[in-house]
Amino acid sequence: MLSEGLALSARGVRMEYRDQSTHDRLVAIEKIDLDIAEGEFVSIVGPSGCGKSTFLKLVNGLLPATDGEIEVRPGAKGIPHATVFQDSSLFPWYTVIGNVSYGLVCQGVPRRDAYERAKPLIRLVGLDGFESKYPYQLSGGMQQRANLARALTVDPELLLMDEPFAALDAQTREIMQVELLRIWSKAQKTVLFITHQIDEAIFLSDRVVVMSARPGRILDDIRIDLPRPRALELKRTPEFTAYEEQVWKLIASQLGSIGVGEATEAATDAA
Amino acid sequence: MAAGSQPLARRVHPPAGEARTRVAINEPLVYGIIGFVVVLILWEAVVGLGFVRAALLSSPTRIAAAAVADFRTGAILPHIGTSFLEWGVGFAIAIVLSIPLGLALGAFRRIEYVVDPWLSALYATPTVALAPLIILLFGIGVESKFVIVFLEAFVVLTVNTVAGTHSADRRHLDTARSFGASRWLTFRSVIIPSSVPFVITGVRIAAGRAIVGVIVAEFIAANVGIGFYISVNGATLNASRVMLGVLIIGIFGVIVGQLIRRLERRFDKWRPAIH
Numbered sequence: 001m002l003s004e005g006l007a008l009s010a011r012g013v014r015m016e017y018r019d020q021s022t023h024d025r026l027v028a029i030e031k032i033d034l035d036i037a038e039g040e041f042v043s044i045v046g047p048s049g050c051g052k053s054t055f056l057k058l059v060n061g062l063l064p065a066t067d068g069e070i071e072v073r074p075g076a077k078g079i080p081h082a083t084v085f086q087d088s089s090l091f092p093w094y095t096v097i098g099n100v101s102y103g104l105v106c107q108g109v110p111r112r113d114a115y116e117r118a119k120p121l122i123r124l125v126g127l128d129g130f131e132s133k134y135p136y137q138l139s140g141g142m143q144q145r146a147n148l149a150r151a152l153t154v155d156p157e158l159l160l161m162d163e164p165f166a167a168l169d170a171q172t173r174e175i176m177q178v179e180l181l182r183i184w185s186k187a188q189k190t191v192l193f194i195t196h197q198i199d200e201a202i203f204l205s206d207r208v209v210v211m212s213a214r215p216g217r218i219l220d221d222i223r224i225d226l227p228r229p230r231a232l233e234l235k236r237t238p239e240f241t242a243y244e245e246q247v248w249k250l251i252a253s254q255l256g257s258i259g260v261g262e263a264t265e266a267a268t269d270a271a
Numbered sequence: 272m273a274a275g276s277q278p279l280a281r282r283v284h285p286p287a288g289e290a291r292t293r294v295a296i297n298e299p300l301v302y303g304i305i306g307f308v309v310v311l312i313l314w315e316a317v318v319g320l321g322f323v324r325a326a327l328l329s330s331p332t333r334i335a336a337a338a339v340a341d342f343r344t345g346a347i348l349p350h351i352g353t354s355f356l357e358w359g360v361g362f363a364i365a366i367v368l369s370i371p372l373g374l375a376l377g378a379f380r381r382i383e384y385v386v387d388p389w390l391s392a393l394y395a396t397p398t399v400a401l402a403p404l405i406i407l408l409f410g411i412g413v414e415s416k417f418v419i420v421f422l423e424a425f426v427v428l429t430v431n432t433v434a435g436t437h438s439a440d441r442r443h444l445d446t447a448r449s450f451g452a453s454r455w456l457t458f459r460s461v462i463i464p465s466s467v468p469f470v471i472t473g474v475r476i477a478a479g480r481a482i483v484g485v486i487v488a489e490f491i492a493a494n495v496g497i498g499f500y501i502s503v504n505g506a507t508l509n510a511s512r513v514m515l516g517v518l519i520i521g522i523f524g525v526i527v528g529q530l531i532r533r534l535e536r537r538f539d540k541w542r543p544a545i546h
Contacts, residue, residue: 060449083449089442092540093464102460106450136540154450 002071007158007190008036008059013068015054027215028054031068034209034218036158036190038073043193043201045247046211046219047254052194055216056083056162059192075157079107082151083160087167089147090135096146097122097131103154114153121149124183141172145179152187161193165200174232177203181230198251199235202226202243210247213254220250329510334518337511347500351519354485354497357413361420362481369425370470373432377466378458383433394430398422399487411492416485423484424477431473435466438542468538475531482524 002009015029028051036042044052057063059070060083072080090099100122101114125145135143144164165173195201201208202224210219234240311331317323318330341347376383402419409415439462447457489498497516504512
């Protein structure tokens with residue numbers, strides 16, 4: 001059972017997979033123990049290929065863990081989690097409202113009701129007036145707003161975000177970071193956010209979990225004591241840069257151990 | 272232009288009028304027409320100057336004369352009408368049967384495993400090779416042509432539809448799964464839409480193969496139709512009418528192909544992105 005006040009609890013999570021070409025057994029995640037309190041915003045950062053996206057897939061059930069236990073509290077509507085994927089996971093054949101209401105349709109909500117329930121979320125993410133546009137008619141930032149609204153519509157306890165802003169240009173990414181904090185404060189969700197951008201993780205989070213190079217394990221779990229609400233100016237304060245230093249040093253130590261730029265890119269997150 | 276006397280960023284743009292004429296010229300169209308006209312003139316000249324006998328090669332003016340004659344008397348119209356009917360009916364039946372079949376095969380893997388060897392074999396075989404047998408079975412009327420056209424279109428369309436059901440983007444399937452979509456909803460909301468561009472491409476290829484089916488079947492045994500018209504005029508050394516028949520098929524093929532291609536482009540955005 002989940003302890004009181006926890007949204008997610010992972011115990012001894014381990015993930016092995018068989019390499020498609022060499023048939024060797026590879027360990028993607030060595031051992032992860034992680035608790036996330038209700039309403040908390042937690043980011044996982046780590047060198048590429050460290051298994052952070054794999055861990056997210058274990059949480060949302062797209063991959064089975066080899067060992068260990070992951071518990072997620074079912075939300076008010078009984079939905080434990082919903083995922084905001086990287087880019088282009090919107091269906092190009094549905095309009096914005098069709099996409100945003102998709103999660104509800106999956107739960108058997110009639111389309112008309114699902115559309116009604118999707119509308120407030122579309123407003124919350126700032127896509128008012130774009131309900132009947134198709135994804136290709138939206139900018140990258142707007143597509144990710146729709147993606148976020150789709151996950152929020154099912155009213156999950158835990159929002160899983162898999163590098164959602166990775167494909168955006170630097171300016172749009174910063175705007176979306178501010179937007180995400182605004183939406184998060186209104187929607188009151190627990191968030192598990194995967195990113196490879198250190199400043200993004202610090203800016204958004206209550207805690208930044210730093211993972212090691214593969215096989216992934218947790219190197220450090222850093223509490224970010226920066227006041228909220230946060231604005232972009234925060235990124236230029238000495239407190240913020242001190243956190244950046246701290247996280248960067250941890251990640252750099254990992255890059256050193258495997259040779260920076262070597263072999264890391266090829267070893268992408270399992271599957 | 273000396274850098275010292277002029278601002279660095281200064282550019283002299285062509286006057287507005289000149290720019291407009293430059294934009295107005297549709298180069299592919301203009302050069303395409305020029306090439307076409309040149310070929311016609313050369314053809315007419317080669318025959319007119321007696322290098323090749325007109326009875327064998329005909330010429331643009333002779334084909335035009337044949338067209339005027341046969342359309343004025345209406346003699347060619349039953350041939351066009353019959354061939355169009357054979358194409359349309361056979362093709363329509365193929366569409367109605369092969370798209371649902373292709374989707375069903377995509378949904379039920381085990382049935383696909385059973386049917387796939389047959390489909391692959393038929394796909395590799397030119398089904399017109401079966402035409403003599405089909406004519407024996409169904410007679411020399413339109414019925415045998417329906418069957419031949421149907422077979423020509425059916426196989427390629429089914430194969431394309433099945434390929435379409437396997438084309439769904441991993442990310443879209445993950446999305447459906449992570450929201451707990453049922454198998455049937457995943458099929459409806461992800462797999463069918465993903466297959467649409469493939470189905471339309473299949474329709475375009477099938478339309479062309481169906482035309483081949485009509486003509487070959489009529490060559491083998493028929494008493495009306497454009498294929499019959501071509502083969503009869505070929506046997507009587509009437510090159511102009513043979514060319515006219517070929518021209519009509521060509522124009523029809525281009526029109527159908529372009530119409531379907533236009534439809535195809537509308538669904539390009541549904542194709543999975545290439546990574």
